[in-house]
Amino acid sequence: MPELDSIFSDDWGKNHRSGLVAVVGRPNVGKSTLINAILDQKIAIVAAKPQTTRQRQLGIYTEAEAQILFIDTPGIHKPKTLMGKYMIGVAHDALKDADVVLWILDASAPPRQEDRNIAALLAKIAPKTPRILALNKVDLVPPDSDFSEHLALCEHERALPTGAKEKRGIADLIDCLIPLLPLGPRYYPAEQASDSNLRFIAAEIIRERIIELTSDEIPHAVAVLIDRFREKPELTHIEASIYIERGSQKGIVIGKRGAMIKRIGVESRAELERLLESRVRLETRVKVQKNWRSNEDFMRRAGYRMPKRGRR
Ligand SMILES: Nc1nc2c(ncn2[C@@H]2O[C@H](COP(=O)(O)OP(=O)(O)OP(=O)(O)O)[C@@H](O)[C@H]2O)c(=O)[nH]1
Ligand SMILES: [Mg+2]
Structure with a gap:
């Protein structure tokens, strides 16, 4: 061939x-x-x-x-x-x-x-x-x-x-x-380990911290959207919205006098700084989007692209 x-x-x-x-x-x-x-x-x-x-x-x-x-x-x-x-x-x-x-x-x-x-x-x-x-x-x-x-x-x-x-x-x-595996070429450069972009990785890291630090239904009810991701030589500025499904969950994610959201921020920032090899300024906001896990429009906005059926 x-x-x-x-x-x-x-x-x-x-x-x-x-x-x-x-x-x-x-x-x-x-x-x-x-x-x-x-x-x-x-x-x-x-x-x-x-x-x-x-x-x-x-x-x-x-x-x-x-x-x-x-x-x-x-x-x-x-x-x-x-x-x-x-x-x-x-x-x-x-x-x-x-x-x-x-x-x-x-x-x-x-x-x-x-x-x-x-x-x-x-x-x-x-x-x-x-x-x-x-x-x-x-x-x-x-x-x-x-x-x-x-x-x-x-x-x-x-x-x-x-x-x-x-x-x-x-x-x-x-x-x-x-x-x-079939015979075939090297599709990606040898040093590349993933095709995820940094915004996605940042959102996932914040979501992982929330899953680890909260319990019950919160881990499943969380979506993280990155509103801003600006890389400068000295500092990466990230703004993230943390969505949950009900008002009662908001209190849990924020915690007593903001203790939980502070911990989520501190731990996420430490991991992001390690990964990006840069100082990071992380701002988070907690928002309610009622029952978003059944809301297709919101899910699309959050980056969950529904697979196109009948493509293959
Ligand atoms: N003891 C032990 N724990 C493991 C091992 N592999 C994974 N785990 C733990 O199992 C848990 C689930 O690991 P994940 O890698 O998130 O599992 P997953 O299959 O990707 O889970 P989903 O993404 O929810 O489907 C974590 O607490 C891991 O640390 C193992 O070899 N030994
Ligand atoms: Mg997994």
Whole structure:
């Protein structure tokens, strides 16, 4: 194929492989943690509460002979709101596009109905795509545990133990994924780890702090919009609006005499300064947008672009 020959520059050889690996699983099993561990940097936020990831996020892993495009997806669950449906749509789209499915399971607990639903979904929308199972959270698993129930969930090429939090099993996982990818070029420069823009990353960092510092329904009810992001040589000025769904939640996010919003600001700013390698001035406002998780217009404004159906 002459076109392919011209794509392959001196940077990589004709045995170079590349493609999309959809990272799926139920909420909170460690999908985002695993991608961050593989890339050895934080491209996706992580929290001890379910339904943290809301959007498709690309994690780019590059080595001499391969480039793996990991797609982090929202945990697959039974949606109750338009937001939930949007999240499931994101996971579906990633599965449809994938060259390989990497299904993350929690090895420290028996499979649940949610996992069986995912097996059925894979059979329906990605029946022919090769599957790798990662039995994650191995650090929590007693020796001699039996994983036969996990392994029986679906047909798969391989199953591997991983401990995303302690970066265990990463090299074996990469070795197992590369041969399943098609021959193809290096799509992104070797030093690029993600395609997210800084505004999105800033909003996600603030949202992660809120998820960690609050409880109950607040983590799910929060959306962060960046109103201003101005980079100057000495200082990055960021203004963010934190939306919640009800007046009663506003008090919780602001806290007694503003203590909570202050802590959210201080912790977010510290992380943003580390990431941007610049001083940051962060201003936050807390606003109510009633039931925004069922409001398509607001969701679009907040950057949740409903997947266009019938595209493929
Ligand atoms: N003990 C242990 N905890 C882990 C491991 N991997 C992830 N976790 C923890 O599991 C929790 C969920 O991790 P995430 O990476 O946010 O999970 P996720 O699958 O991306 O979750 P959603 O985005 O909500 O679908 C966090 O508290 C992680 O620290 C692991 O290997 N061992
Ligand atoms: Mg996640």
